[in-house]
Amino acid sequence: MVSAVSGQLNNYVDYLVKGEDGKAHRFDHTTITVNLEGLKDSPQMYDSALAALNAWEVTTGLRFNVVTNAGADIVFNNDGQGSAYASTSYNGSGYTTSAEVNVSKDWMNGFPASERWGDGSYGxxxxxxxxGHALGLNHGGPYDGSGTYSKNAIFDIDTHQYSVMSYFSQSEYRASGASDINLSSPMIADVMAIQELYGNLSVNAGNTVYGKGAAAALRHTDLGQLSDSAYTIMDTGGLDTLDFSNAMARCVVDLRPGSFSDVNGNKGNVTIAQGTVIEIACGSAYRDTIVGNGAGNTLYGGGNSDKLTGSGGADRLLGQYGHDVLVGGYGKDTLSGGGGNDRLAGNGGTDRLTGGAGSDVFVFAHGGGRDTVTDFQDGTDRIQIKSPSIEYSDIDISDSGGSAIVAFDNIKIVLDGINASQLTASDFIL
Incomplete structure (x- = not known):
């Protein structure tokens, strides 16, 4: 089995595209016609197929037009015997000329009703x-119809966390720690494979909301309504929001491209595709952790005691309720603790820190910068300085323009509305 090393994802994607024989096949167009007439005797199967097509659309940018003529690119049927399969035909140039998707009714009826239909179902x-097969994707390894991870997986990451084309549950790749749950979209490797076959298509290019408040086409991203499901977000533009404010358990959200997030008590079930930039994230009523990306993010902690971490860009971190920890990045950040006893650290850049109500700690380290604390409460809030061997006598405190200036090791901290004479050693944590 290939070790989980840098580059394995690209190799896995290449296998999804070319399979064992090293040959790629695809339609020669990105708007694909589909005929669903063969599913009309089962409205639930018809709707489930439509939802699956929608999942491919909103995750890859491919488009599907429903037609009734027999010459559609992909024809759907349910008259097989105890099986689900896809078959394709190619021309001499290797382009796909037609495909059939056949998910038999008797096979589907072998599952509990809750697993047959709807977002997050196995059906x-x-x-x-x-x-995915009809579009040109292969399984993630040399298996078809049956197989086990221990015997047939040639990539460690050949699980549902990375690809809907895999046969293997998320937990088979133990290093991932991901939960075993059904998928409601193609996953990160599938997105990359479609890009390799069809190019980088525009998808969700406007100002898009994922999670609470998502449009109907993205309803599968609202895990407050659909608690146990895994999906991938692909987005090529706009000012975008990932809103888990209605989640039913603690969330660990990572906005960095290629990352996995833990939502609704599940592990690794929400993926940000490569090249996707989400600017805004909203936490839940639980103890969340949210990590920003290289853009200028706005991160909302929501209820409870949260940890928010910026990255590159000019970030806004808003703890809101609870005892929050806010950590800025290298940009010009704005941190607001809200209610509760909060810890705020601007880190690099010229930052603006507001503790809000409660006893707050403003944290600074050596290395340069000029930060402003807008609401320091003498006797209630404290300043923590993380610098090797610093003593109170090393700190220079002066007045300037109605504010106290605290200076040390090329750092200046402006305390709005405070006089230097108000500050004593008890205001500092060294």
Whole structure:
């Protein structure tokens, strides 16, 4: 089995595209016609297939037009015997000329009703998988119809966390720690494979909301309504929001491209695709952790005691309620603790820190910068200085323009509305 080393994802994607024989196949167009007439005797299967097609659209940028003529690019049927499969035909140039997706009714009826239909069901995941074959994707390893991770996986990451084309549950790759749950979209490797086949298509290019308040086409991203599901977000532009304010358990959200987040008590179930930039994230009523990306992020902690961490860019971190920890990045950040006893650290850049109500600690380290604390409360708030061997006598405190200036090791801290004479050693944590 290939070790989980840098580059394995690219190799895995290449296998999804070319398979064992090293040959790629795809349609020669990105708007694909589909015929669903063969599913009309089962409205639930018809709707599930439509939802699966939508999942491919909103995750890859491919488009599907429903037609009724027999010459559609992909024809859907349910008349097979105890099976789900896709078959394709190619021309001499290797382009796909037609495909059939057949998910038999008797096979589907073998599952509990809750697993047959709707977002997050195994039935819908099956449609997503078979559509992937019709589009040109292979399984993630040399298996078809059956196989085990220990015997057949040639990539450690060949699990559902990375691809809907895999046969293997997320927990098979133990290093990931991901939860075993159904998929409601193609996953990160599938997105990359479609890009390799069809190019980088525009998708969700406007100002898009994922999670609470998502549009109907993105309803599968609202895990406050659909608690146990995994999906990938691909977004090529706009000012975008990932809102988990209605989540039913603690969230660990990572906005960095290629990252996995833990939502609703599940592990690694929400993925940010490569090249995707989400600017705004909202936490839940639980103890969340949110990490920003290289853009200028706005991060909302929500209820409870949260940890928010910026990265590059000019970030806004708003703890809101609870005892929060806010850590800025290298940009010009604005940190606001809100209610509770908060810890605020601007880190690099010229930052603006507001503790809000409660006993807050403003944290500074050596290395340069000029930060402003807007609401320092003498006798209630404190300043923590993390610098090797610093003593109170090393700190220079002066007045300037109605503010106290605290200076040390090329750092200046402006305390708005405070006089230097108000500050004593008890205001500092060294």
């Amino acid at each position: 819908q995941q099956t449609f997503i998988h078979e559509i």
